Amino acid sequence: MTDTLACRGPDAEGIWLSGHAAFGHRRLAVIDVEGGKQPMTAESRAATQPFVLTFSGEIYNFRELRNELISHGHTFRTKSDTEVALRSYLQWGVSFAERLNGMYAMGLWDPRSQELILVRDRMGIKPLYYFPTHHGVIFGSEPKAILRHPAVPSQVSADGLREVLDMVKTPEHAVYSGMYEIRPGYLLRVNRSGLTKHRYWALEARPHVDELNTTVETVRDLLADTVQRQMVSDVPLATLLSGGIDSSAVTALAVDTVEPGTLRSFSVDFSKTLDAFEPDAVRGAADAPFARELAQHVHSNHTEIMLDSRELLDPAVRSAVLAATDLPPAYWGDMWPSLYLLFREVRKHCTVALSGEAADELFGGYRWFHNPRAVGADTFPWLTSGSSRYFGGLRLLDASLLEKLDIPGYRAARYREALAEVPTLPGESGIERRMREITYLNLTRFVQTLLDRKDRMSMAVGLEVRVPFCDHRLVEYVFNVPWSMKSFDRREKSLLRAAVGDLLPSSILTRAKTPYPTTQDPDYELGLRKEMQGILADQDAPVRPLLDTEKVRTALARPKEAVSRSYSRGSLELAVWLNRWLTEYDVSLTI
Template sequence: MDFERDLRDAGDIAQAMTDTMACRGPDDQGLWTAPHAAIGHRRLAIIDLPGGRQPMVADDAGRAPAVLTYSGEAYNYRELRAELTARGHGFRTQSDTEVVLRAYLEWGEELAARLNGMYAFAVWDAAREELLLVRDRMGIKPLYYYPTPHGVLFGSEPKAILANPLAQRVLDADGLRELMSFVKTPEHGIFKGMYEVRPGQLVRVGREGISKRRYWQLESKEHPDDVDFTVKTVRGLLDDIVTRQLISDVPLCSLLSGGLDSSAITAIAAKGLRDQGLGPVRSFAVDFAGYTEHFKPDLTRSTPDAPYVHELAGHVGAEHTDIVLDSAELMNPSVRAAVLRARDLPVGIGDMDSSLYLLFKAIRGHSTVALSGESADEVFGGYRWFHDPEAVGADTFPWLVGGLSPLTGVDRLLEDDVLRLLDLPGYQDESYRRALAEVPALPGETGHERRMRQISYLHLTRFVQILLDRKDRMSMAVGLEVRVPFCDHRLVEYVFNVPWALKTFDGREKSLLRAAAADLLPDSVLQRVKSPYPATQDPGYDRALREEARALIERGDPACAQVIDLDRVRALIDGPAAENGGDRAALERMLQLDAWLGEYEVRLAL
């Protein structure tokens, strides 16, 4: 969008930006231009395959056009359609896209508060000469923008914006701090001058400039319900949420790990599909060659997934498939390059990203939509640091305490001068203070209950976005839509206000979810201790990673040498394999940083 140029003459640039989103929308494309706006779209067709083409234009007689480009799903679009029809709106299609567009015509930006779903969209209102950017409440779908002297560039991913020559590929000290901190700062786009629309935020761009407003945020409320009623409410919400998210005109499946979260979603989906006469649920799980037979418990995983996966699949009658990977696939240069391209940033977590990408790529051969158990740990308090007194009592983000997370550590490879410049502890502390200042207070809430509300808020606003972004990028890179039932805002709002003592009423993590799913799951799955997404334990992977890092620094003058101390990298390569994966994660991030600086032609401005 540009108020000083005729963008009808910029079709080639707009098309180039749109083409970068081909992975997110392999089924169709469209481009709409006007004097001051150019709107592009790539479509992944899920609902009303022939009718939902975009950009979608509403040009009712006597009204300047409103144009929508929309990503995601509105799970309550049928109710909204009925309401809009009663208000006099006519519909040409059966798509949820047209419902969102008509909702804008009826309610303007207030439509966002009426939507239930995952979405990121832009509306160009020609009458107002204004662009509206909207992102869903939990940030399931990404949306970025880049202010220019006379307008703005926007896109679902940074790569779309970077395809425009007005966008500079610059990383300043603040961007590098964000990359190294394992904290997701709201609105931070990493690249200098780029911003991410915050979850639950509206951004308006007009001739007068840019304005922002949050249409949703967590609020603290008294919770009057007892244990039984709370469990019943959680189950009722989950049944409704999953049933809504089964809506699809293309094949749908479930991601199954054999843990409580994904098993509950799979079981509810299986029941919902049976009730609709739609046959068994399809389920998929990732596994590694020899993983179960040679599994060794580590700091975060006490059991392999496969036995629990197969028991649950049999229990609910799922049509199940294991996607079995080996180290050669995980280290394949083309796979690693695809992961970086999907991420746009060196924020990956190594083989766990590669395996997720390969899992989704395999699933895409069978299904276009998948249900995921992601975010249950943030909503119900499942991570072990929720229950670790040191982490709970620490005056920082709990996932950064005492090496609880093996996903950090690349900072120890930085040059000393860079470390001093960045002051990462100071940056993390400042970010932590800003987050704490946002936590809504409940009158009279003190002590442990108050602290656990703070920790829940930190996870729902600063941690879950890291994982949601990972899942969205890896899935949309292969044209697979992943839905996240635990991120339904009704469930998030309700459970956020359940007192911690009630959330852990049986002395376990995720007591409410376990109780709500008790009749759905076999006891072994129901009682299974939390086990994160798996990482390969093949020592061959570690050796291959070290050799790749050695080859990089021996080639001379790698791009990452601008900030990385290569002697520290050599010491890490020649050292023993780390049991907790911390050294491996540091090498993974270093290699990805080097590839990113080179392939994205990033200029450092520290």
Template sequence: MCGISGWIDFQRDLTEHRSTVDAMCDTMTCRGPDAGDTWVSRHAALGHRRLAIIDLPGGAQPMEAEGGQVAIVYSGEAYNFTELRDELRRRGHRFDTDSDTEVVLHGYLEWGAQVAEHLNGMFAFAIWDSHEERLLLIRDRMGIKPLYYYPTEDGVLFGSEPKAILANPLAEKVVDADGMRELFGMVKTPGQAVWAGMREVEPGTVVTLDRTGLREQAYWKLQATEHTDDQQASVGHVRELLDDIVQRQLVSDVPRCVLLSGGLDSSAITALSGLHLAKSGEQVRSFAVDFLGQTENFVPDPLRATPDGPYVRDVAEHVGSQHQDIILDPDTLADPEVRRATVQARDFPMGLGDMDQSLYLLFKAIRQHSTVALSGESADEVFGGYKWFHDPDVRAADTFPWLAAVQSQGAGFDVLDPEVSAALDMPSFIADGYRTALSEVPTLDGESDLERRMREICYLHLTRFVRILLDRKDRMSMAVGLEVRVPFCDHRLVEYVFNTPWSLKTFDGREKSLLRHATADTLPKSVVERVKSPYPSTQDPKYAAALQRQVRDLVKAGNPGLSVLNQKWIAEAVEQDPASIDTAARHTFERALDLAVWFDLHNPTIKL
């Protein structure tokens, strides 16, 4: 797991610009705290920051082949690299290291851009081929690892994060109307970055640059295929896949652990990890986040019916994990320096408030013990776990389901300044994005109206919503040098479950039927029967009051970050009784504080 960056320019001699490439790379030291280096030729420069996971002494990058004519910078993990290395050896390739990076590099020498189709894992990498004067930018199928690029007059800049690109003088810090829409829409438009002129390599895509220009080609997309397995076979195959996936993703040359929330998803990963590690006499290590007094003072709300704590303990005892709770207090969560760290990590003020801060602090604490963590992220998108999947009104809504769900809960307050809101026309933006997404959905002849609609909803989550969460997970973890793996994003599992009929996904009348029954034998009964509960959020009123005080200070100081928000509403909200702060007010406070930090970090030019 690492950070990559680079600069291709067919007119400049980049050997004279090494310091600029070094500066681009240095913005991501947190992603790769173990080592860093730069490879420079006349028209290509590649930078790399390394977090050593596999083959600690031998996996240094940038890595070369064919006498320096081909070079790679790679971020991520190829979980099937051992099998690929054996296959490549049979084809005559020789290896000098035990790293997966060298396998990917030799895979390119053997298969060209089609190497991506041979990989199972999470990855984003760049290959410069001097023979062809060609750059390839390749990203994993689900978009687990980020990769951005910025076309220039004579080439391209690229990086794991926008901050790497923005460190180059050729990149302008401008955010236009499309970028602002991305910030406030809660819909991740494929390929669209927030910064004007910048693009995101789409998941499952190869971007090619040579002297003829830039081209994009998808090597993977969700396809509709007939599902022929019955209920028992479907449950069995899901379990077989999960066993193989977890076993592969536990491979590491550094300490690893699991993230445990007490929900079905993370508990299943914890239990399966425990079973596999026990075969070699190892004990699985687990971590959970909780808030001071949350379990004792928990109040059910429409999203969270139960606190996580009791279920976490049930799983830890059932599995026999070496468990540790990370307890956070409201003062720590509201610490401006913690918020600054999260906004800096994300590059954008589009976070999830205390859920970002707590995730960052959880990962920071875990990093003191482990370098790799397995997560239950994305199971809801794959198996249909969110409550709104099962809400007839949300299903029927003519918009993205998660937006319909938020609006139905009265949390759809428009935080934008009225003039900014009119300029952005968010309703049209969301409607256009929704229509575009629906037009992509693959279908099967003969599907019922319900099955077709549920296929659409699953597709929307797997190609739009999940990417927001995966980006958040990557940024918060890599900000502290922790590699988080997401077993539920294995493309084999995603493809299989996507094509499983909705009637099979809910055969027991509940959410995530396939996952529940595939792993029930490994879990305590309390977790098997638990109703879905999202990632926890603090209920402590001290946190909301602290946000209010901080925003009041911003208003008094005339912070430019507030200029795009509804000034009248903020002025009223900062003076209201702290005890009456509702969800909408707290959300706006979070937005205001994030924007203020973002403006301070980047000083962006807004052009609407």
């Protein structure tokens, strides 16, 4: 089980065993490279056996907590944040999670109560899965670790397949039957009495009393403090720079925390795009010129990583992507291998990178925040007409399968569940209440998919990606800023633009939201067609019973000049990824 996570932790491994618990750990050394080995133990007068911790992630306020713990009489043998987390539990018990600022997934053994405690960070930046058994629980950072256990079948039910095929990301659902993902902001306690869940953090609706100028200043202060905290590292660190406002703001703030000219930044694009970029309905301009301008503006040591679309089709790359995700990338099919290739290149130079992920969900950057039809629709806004070009890939599936799965009905049920969770304020106006709902849906459903993708593709090559916009203090504050203030100048992310306006060139400050680049190379779809033709020729291909083969043949018969952009090839992408997943994971579908 531990070996399956070797890519997440290439620097060291460790196993701890006792009569009732077994921990395995793979380490990516970032803080206290020599001293932070895991699983980590700590002795206490309260127990004859040691307390034990296995931990993935970073605690950004570990220095303040360390000083507080020393004042309580604790002594430390390492300089690691791991030991701070462990001794925080010794001091405060399960309430220790409320004191942590960071991204983390933890398994902790308490010898006094012979109890396992599993903890996940507030925003779900780090993954954590578990599988209850008759005698306890099996847990791991990724499903593959759990699936390696002989007691766990690689089985997927109808609901699991629905989760794969639709962009709903139901909290706790792990796709594989009997397996669960710990919800962000939760901890689990497993002891002789069974398994209990405890929520230690949730988004809350609070009155916003600050006027606009104070709000802008507060956002700036919180973001600057967050970036400064997340720059702490004992290994080389960089930023991921697209030239958009989010990553540019993070890079500009990060530059101020290091010696001039020493911060590395990385951007990505496709080699053919630079020579022949064609604007479309989603991307108005290539990223490279904007990233270069920002790098020159803040004097970062910038590197442009150029990808060849053929690399995205490399069987070794696609196998690595699937092995990292444990699921088929059912949407944005080419983004997963391109992210993997980007991170693999960055990892040659750095071990840690800061990203601008989650700013759009928090500040209202996506088009569906500003599209009245999407806002007013009775469903997830990213799945409405005009917003879902990346998420609809079911056209090649068999009609009887789709009827059985009833994706629209499943989506509607999940949407109603999500709406029922949204905290609101008494007397909140219609549009303000609805935009709070839209923001909540984005922060608890949509961004979870993006954070998961970024974590899997980065950790697959041993790169730790940090996300300052997920700092819970910033999230709590901005969530409660009224929509009228978030959009005060009638542009997307008005509040963020105002907060970082003095840091950025005007060209970047006024740039429209542009998503992560996808390949415009028609040879990419031709490569997908070739793989699909091989599937059609293989009578034993496991995806064949799920497909309408006549529709597949029609799609493959289109002339080469009819090859279109990435957002219309989703059905083909989905089919080939499904086949790889069903084959390589030997999945048993019970639908």
